[in-house]
Amino acid sequence: MKTDTPQTVYLKDYTPPAYLIDHVELDFDIRADGTTVTSTLAMRRNPVATPATLVLDGEELHTLSVAVDGKPATYTETPTSLSLNDLPAAFTLQTVVRIQPDHNTRLSGLYRSTDGYFTQCEAQGFRRITWFIDRPDVMSRYTVTLHADQATYPVLLANGNPVAAGAEADGRHWATWEDPFKKPAYLFAVVAGKLDVLRDSFRTASGREVQLAIYVEPDKLDQCPHAMDALKKSMKWDEERFGLECDLDHYMIVAVGDFNMGAMENKGLNIFNTKYVLARSDVATDVDFENIDRVVAHEYFHNWTGNRVTCRDWFQLSLKEGLTVFRDQEFGADLHNRQTARIREVRGLRAAQFPEDAGPMAHPIRPASFVEINNFYTATVYEKGAEVIRMIQTLIGRDGFRAGMDEYFRRHDGQAVTCEDFVAAMAAASGFDFAQFMRWYNQPGTPHVAASGSFDAAAGRYTLRFTQSNPRASDAAPYLIPVRVALFDGEGHLLAGSEQTLQLTATEQEFHIDNLAAEPVPSLLRDFSAPVYLDFAYTPEQLTLLLAHESDPFNAWEAGQRLASTLILDAARAIAAGQSPQWPDSFAAAARRLLQTQAQRGAAFVAEALTLPGEGTLAEMMEVVDPDALHAARNALRRHLAEELEGEFSGLYAALAISEAYAPTAAQAGRRALRNVCLGYLMELDTDAARRLALQQFEKADNMTDQFAALASLANVNAELCPQREQALAAFYATWQDEALVVDKWLAVQSTSRRPDTLATVKALTAHPAFDAGNPNKIYALIRNFGANLVRFNAADGSGYAFMADRILDLHDRNPQVASRLARCFDRWKKFDDTRQDHARAALQRIRNHPDLSRDVLEVVTRSLGEAA
Ligand code: B3K
C-alpha cells in the first residue's frame, strides 16, 4: 500500500521539534484480531523552537480516539500525520489506535513471527505503532504495559525494568515495564511470545550486578551459550578499553527468525536475527561464531555509542554506526586475530563499499539528503564510517582517541548530537585540527592516491610524491589522508626509523627521506591507514619482496593481492582476445614460500594470502567489465596454482587436520581455514580423487565449518555427472532441514555456485519447501546471493536481470526494505557492455514503471537509472 508521495528530506532543513514529549505511557492490548495501543503522552512546547502546529507521525494506524487533557480533541488526520492546533504550553495527549501486527509483512513496527510478536522501530517504525513525533531528538521516559493470552504468550517484555505483572480475565495476563532512561522512539521495543530463556549475570567494575537473559524459540537453549559468552566478554572489554560500564539492571537479547537486518540495539532489550545468536559447532561455522561475537558486541556497545548519546537526526547515522562498527572491529581483533581481522575488514570494504562509492547510490558517510532513510543503512555509513573513526585514532593516537571518547561522553551524555559534536570532542581532547578532516563526512567517492618514488643517489635522498583525486566528485576538495609508510632494503629488511604516518593535505605533495644508502622499497598505506585506492608502479619483484618480508601483515597480504590482481586482469584481457593466459613462475613460487612458512606466519594469515581477490573487487578495476572473461581468468589462476602446488596442498591438507575437540578459537579457526583453502585448490584439479576427498570431509566432519567448506567446493563442480555433488547436497538438506539457519546455507551454496545452470537452480529453489518468500534470511540466502554472483547474475542474455526484477516486484509491497536491498544488485549495471546494459535498463525501467512502487525501491531504482529520485 502506498502511503504518501516520496519526498526528499535535506540535512540543511533541520529545525528543532516544536514540541517535546517528557513521558510516554503505552498500553498494548494484544489479541488475535488486532492490537489496541493506548498512548498517553506528557507533552510541552519546546522552549527553543518557533511555536507551530503539533504534527504527529503515523503509518497504517486506525485511529479510535484523540484527547487533550482528557477531553476529545479536534484534529486533522492524513494517512501519515495527525495535526493539532491551539494547544496549551503543557498538556497530556491521549490517542487510541488499532494496528494489525498479524498482517504486518514489512517487519517494521509491531509484527508477528512464528513464536510471537516483536518490534523493529529504527529508523521510523515506531510511527507504525502509535501517533508520535518520530524523530531521534525527541527523547522520553517510557512506561509500558502489555496484555496478552497467557498460554500463547507467556513472556511479556519491554525496555527497562519489570515493575508489576498479574493475571486477568479469560486466561490473559499483563506486565508493566519502566525504562528509567530517556530514549528516542527508535530504541523502543516490546516482545510477547513463547520463548525459552538462558539467564546469567555480570558484575560491573564498580560492583553493580546486571541480570542477563537471552530469549529464543523453544528447544534452542543449547545454541545460546556462545552469544551469552560474547555478551559478557563485550561488557568487560568496554570497561577495559573505554572505561564504559553497563548502566542497566536488565540486559535482554531476544532472537527472532523473521528480521530485516542483523540485530537492533533497543535499550536493554536487543532484538536479534537468530543468525547472530544461535550457534553450536555442528550447525555454525567459525565465521558464524566470530560474527556472533561481533554483532553481540556491536549492539551492546551501542548502549553508549547510540543510546546514551544518540543522533540529532538520521543524517547523523554514522555518528553511532561508524563509531560502533569501529568498536566492534577492535573487540573482534582483540578476541580473535588482529592480523586477519584487518585483512577481512578491507576485503569487505572493497567488495561492498568501494563499488557503492563509485555507483549510483554513492553518498558521503553523512548523506545530505534522502528519500527513504532505510536505504542509507549502507556499507558507506557503517564500514567507511568506521574507517573514518579509525583515521581519527591514527591521527591522534590511541590515548588521544580514548581522551576524546571521555570528552564526548562528558559533554554529551543524554543528548542527541551531530558528527561535528563528536569530532569537536576529539579535537578538544587532542588539540588536533580536524577542520579539513571533516570533508570525509561531507564528500562522497573513494579518493585515488597516486604515488611515485625517486631516488637521488648522490644526496642519499628518497622522494615520495603523492597526488590525490576523487573521480566520483571532481569538485571535491582535497582530503586529509593519513598514509602510514615504511621503507625496506633490497633484502627485505625494514629500514630503522623509516616507519611514520604522512599526512596528505594537498592535491599534490612530496615528502623526503634522507640518509639512504640505496633506493628503498616503499610500503605505503600500511594497515590500510585510509579508505583510498593507492597506485604505485610496483615491480613484481618489489611486491614479492613485500609479500615475503613486510612485517605489517596487512601490507604483506596487500602485496600478494596486487600481484594476483595484475595477473588476473591481464589474463582476462587475453581470454577476451581469444588467447590463453600466461602465468609467470614467480607467482606460484611466492605461493609455495607462503605455504612453507605457514607455521611461522600463521595459518590464518596464509589462508588469507592464498585467497585471490574476489571477482567483484576485480570488476571495479576494469573499464568495461567482461564477467565471463574475468571469471575464467580468476579460475584459471586458481587451477594454475593447484597444478603447480598439488603436492604442497595435499601435504598441508593432511598435516593441518585437527585431532582435539572443536572449539571456535582463533588458532583452530586459522588451521581449518587454511586446510579448507587447500581443499578448494585441490578441487580445481577437477579429479575424482579430489571429489572423493571432499565428500569424505563432508561425511566425516564433526563441525559445520569443515562440512560446509566441503559442500561449497562440491557445489561448484560443473561435470555432467558428479555423484559426490548430488549426494552431498541431498544429505545436507536431509540432515538439516529443520535447522532454518543451516537451510539458509544450503540455499546460499547453490545460488553462489559457479555452475552455468545456477539461475535455473535458483528459480527451481524458489518453489522448494525450503524457501519462504516472507522470510528475509531466505531471500538474502537465495536471491540476494544470486545477485552477488557476478558471472551468473550478469549473464549476457539478461536472464539474471529479468529474474531479479520479477523478485523485486513480487516483494516491493510486502517488504519494501528487503526489496530495496535486492534492487541494489543492479548498482553496477553501467560497468558492463552495451548489450548487458540494454537488458539491465529494461529490467530497471520495468520496476520503475510499476504503479505504486514503494518509495524504498523507487529511490534506488531511479538513482540507478540516473533520474532524480
Ligand atoms: N541500528 C540497527 C539497524 C537498524 C536498521 C533499520 N533499517 C542495527 C545496528 O546497526 O546495530
Ligand code: ZN
Ligand atoms: Zn549499529
